Amino acid sequence: MEKIRTRFAPSPTGYMHIGNLRTALYAYLIAKKDDGDFILRIEDTDQGRLVEGAVDIIYNTLKQCGLNHDEGPDVGGNYGPYVQSERMKQGIYSHYAHELVKMGKAHYCFCKEEDIEKQREEAGDSFYFVDPCKLLTPEEIQKKLDANEEYTIRLNVEPEGTTSFDDEVYGTITVENKTLDEMVLLKSDGYPTYNFANVIDDHLMDITDVVRGNEYLSSAPKYNLIYEAFGWDIPRYIHCPPVMKDEHQKLSKRNGDASFQDLVEKGYLPEAILNYIALLGWSPSEDREIYSLEELSKAFDVKRIGTTGAIFDIDKLTWMNGMYIRNMEQEKYFELVRPYIESELGEGNFDCRLIANAIHDRINKLSEIKDMISFFRKADSYDSEIFTNKKAKTNPELAKDLLPKAEDALKDLTDWNNETIFTSLAAKAQELGVKNITLMYPLQVALSGRSVAPGGATAIAEILGKEETLKRLEDAKSRLS
RNA sequence: GGUCAGUUGGUGAAACGGUUAACACAUCGCCCUCUCAAGGCGACACUCACGGGUUCGAAUCCCGUACUGAUCACCA
Numbered sequence: 001m002e003k004i005r006t007r008f009a010p011s012p013t014g015y016m017h018i019g020n021l022r023t024a025l026y027a028y029l030i031a032k033k034d035d036g037d038f039i040l041r042i043e044d045t046d047q048g049r050l051v052e053g054a055v056d057i058i059y060n061t062l063k064q065c066g067l068n069h070d071e072g073p074d075v076g077g078n079y080g081p082y083v084q085s086e087r088m089k090q091g092i093y094s095h096y097a098h099e100l101v102k103m104g105k106a107h108y109c110f111c112k113e114e115d116i117e118k119q120r121e122e123a124g125d126s127f128y129f130v131d132p133c134k135l136l137t138p139e140e141i142q143k144k145l146d147a148n149e150e151y152t153i154r155l156n157v158e159p160e161g162t163t164s165f166d167d168e169v170y171g172t173i174t175v176e177n178k179t180l181d182e183m184v185l186l187k188s189d190g191y192p193t194y195n196f197a198n199v200i201d202d203h204l205m206d207i208t209d210v211v212r213g214n215e216y217l218s219s220a221p222k223y224n225l226i227y228e229a230f231g232w233d234i235p236r237y238i239h240c241p242p243v244m245k246d247e248h249q250k251l252s253k254r255n256g257d258a259s260f261q262d263l264v265e266k267g268y269l270p271e272a273i274l275n276y277i278a279l280l281g282w283s284p285s286e287d288r289e290i291y292s293l294e295e296l297s298k299a300f301d302v303k304r305i306g307t308t309g310a311i312f313d314i315d316k317l318t319w320m321n322g323m324y325i326r327n328m329e330q331e332k333y334f335e336l337v338r339p340y341i342e343s344e345l346g347e348g349n350f351d352c353r354l355i356a357n358a359i360h361d362r363i364n365k366l367s368e369i370k371d372m373i374s375f376f377r378k379a380d381s382y383d384s385e386i387f388t389n390k391k392a393k394t395n396p397e398l399a400k401d402l403l404p405k406a407e408d409a410l411k412d413l414t415d416w417n418n419e420t421i422f423t424s425l426a427a428k429a430q431e432l433g434v435k436n437i438t439l440m441y442p443l444q445v446a447l448s449g450r451s452v453a454p455g456g457a458t459a460i461a462e463i464l465g466k467e468e469t470l471k472r473l474e475d476a477k478s479r480l481s
Numbered sequence: 482g483g484u485c486a487g488u489u490g491g492u493g494a495a496a497c498g499g500u501u502a503a504c505a506c507a508u509c510g511c512c513c514u515c516u517c518a519a520g521g522c523g524a525c526a527c528u529c530a531c532g533g534g535u536u537c538g539a540a541u542c543c544c545g546u547a548c549u550g551a552u553c554a555c556c557a
Contacts, residue, residue, distance in 0.1 A: 011556095011557055013557085043557070045556095045557080046556060046557055049556080049557075109555095113554090113555060116554090116555090117554090120554090152555055154555095170485095170486070170487095173485065173486080174485095175484065175485065176484080179483075179484050179485090179553075180553095181553080181554095183554095184554080184555050186555085187555040188555060189555075191555085193554090193555070193556085193557090194556070194557045195557090197557095198557095213551095214486080214487095214550090214551070215550095215551055215552075216551090216552090217485070217486065217551070217552080218484075218485055218486085218551060218552035218553075219552070219553090220485095221485095239486095241487085242550080242551085244550095247549075248549075248550080250550090276493095279493065279494085279505090280493070281493090283493080283494055283495070283504095285495095287495085287503075287504050287505085288504090288505095289493095289504085289505060289506095306493095306494080307486075307487060307488095308487060308488070308550095309487080309549090309550070310492090310493060310494090311492060311493075312492095312493095313491095313492050313493065313506065313507080315492080315506060315507055316492070316493065316505080316506040316507080317506095318506090319505090319506055319507085320505095320506085322519090326519075359518095360518095360519085361518055361519040361520085362517070362518045362519075363518090389516080391516085392515085392516080422515080425515080426515090429515095435515090436514090436515050437514085437515050437516080438515095439515080440515035440516080441515070441516060443515085444515070444516060445516090448516095450516085450517095451516070451517090452516055452517045452518090453516065453517070454516095454517075454518080455515095455516090455517090455518095456514090456515045456516055456517080457515055457516080458515065459515090
């Protein structure tokens with residue numbers, strides 16, 4: 001069987017957005033499923049839109065995601081160069097365009113852009129461009145060429161008949177040739193058009209599976225025409241449905257929608273992001289959702305890519321991110337979370353591991369850590385009404401009575417840990433004839449200043465240490481009196 | 482406007498002519514419990530955009546309508 005080769009061909013025009021990343025992921029998965037090659041090609045023929053540093057963003061994103069490419073500008077390969085502007089300098093596109101002219105499959109066009117534009121406006125919707133340059137005799141053409149007249153090269157298209165092409169996702173699509181215009185292959189500035197450069201590069205790089213967004217579906221038949229003109233094999237096409245922001249709009253960087261790096265900054269893990277977006281537009285055959293990249297590449301199947309745009313649901317990503325955090329190997333989790341804890345509380349002030357444990361099941365994204373633990377540094381200021389809790393059957397007056405009892409239970413404790421604190425407090429509650437929560441809740445509030453805190457009273461007390469615990473208890477007592 | 486494509490709960494989706502229309506997120510209950518989470522259990526589409534057909538039988542096949550999207554550049 002032929003070796004599968006797929007490519008990711010972004011334009012370096014800024015941030016990597018989610019839809020783009022998903023296309024890269026699918027291309028990667030399709031290649032890796034069959035031990036194929038995944039190639040990175042930079043399409044930078046659009047002079048105006050280049051953004052400085054954008055190429056580095058592409059490299060970094062792929063690297064962070066583990067989408068390692070086998071060939072590309074940075075890692076090399078046998079099909080280089082992998083940057084279109086460099087290929088352009090080698091004259092590749094121009095060569096093939098002229099080749100097509102020689103073969104009688106394309107022609108020189110000396111029409112002025114403005115003139116065509118004018119015709120288009122006058123004709124309105126029914127405009128169909130018939131290129132008068134096709135009627136030029138070879139002598140006339142040579143004369144214009146010798147006179148250094150500007151020209152483009154356009155593909156010859158017979159207006160009769162139909163063209164169909166096969167897509168792995170959308171099936172066979174057939175269009176009438178008269179809806180296809182004689183597309184420009186080589187622009188008057190000598191640059192190839194996107195479509196043309198794409199075809200040439202994909203062919204020259206032996207790409208077997210072209211993975212791209214479905215916005216290209218309509219222009220896909222045109223691609224076939226170019227392949228046919230050359231007599232080249234047509235690759236498999238895999239058009240992916242869009243990733244939507246809502247029912248009507250695609251996720252786009254223009255709208256400032258979430259880019260991959262935005263999500264990472266918000267505390268999402270690259271693995272979780274990748275896992276989640278894999279499921280937008282594709283579904284596995286088994287009843288499962290959590291997949292590592294490697295597992296994905298085994299399970300992935302082009303046949304199960306959907307045809308409908310999928311709305312990006314941040315809530316589900318958040319859930320999945322939480323799953324990744326919870327399932328993470330312990331040391332890895334600790335090292336991941338430590339910098340966040342230390343940046344909020346400083347180094348060495350608290351037992352970082354205890355805090356990490358306390359928040360483990362409570363965070364879905366890393367950015368939540370800061371607020372969740374800030375009270376360790378200093379208890380939040382609070383209104384005494386916060387002591388009112390229906391479930392604990394407490395109120396400020398009761399808390400005023402109970403806090404000293406909790407203090408009694410703790411002040412002589414020599415062995416200070418979660419278990420001993422709990423035992424002592426539970427014994428005190430029993431002695432008082434109240435439920436644990438009735439004693440614990442006011443303590444939690446006293447120590448944290450919060451009605452909701454990670455770990456509850458005993459875990460907080462353990463982390464704060466005996467001295468700080470008793471101090472905060474004193475503060476709370478005086479506040480209530 | 483022409484052309485092409487799509488349409489299953491709030492969201493991602495399964496189903497490949499015969500199931501009570503999976504599963505997951507979200508939401509809402511209950512359980513567990515020292516709060517909140519996590520975890521466990523349960524509820525949540527009399528129905529698959531709509532209208533016709535085909536069939537013993539349709540979310541699944543066919544036709545039409547509606548709606549949504551994409552595309553019609555010397556932009557990628």
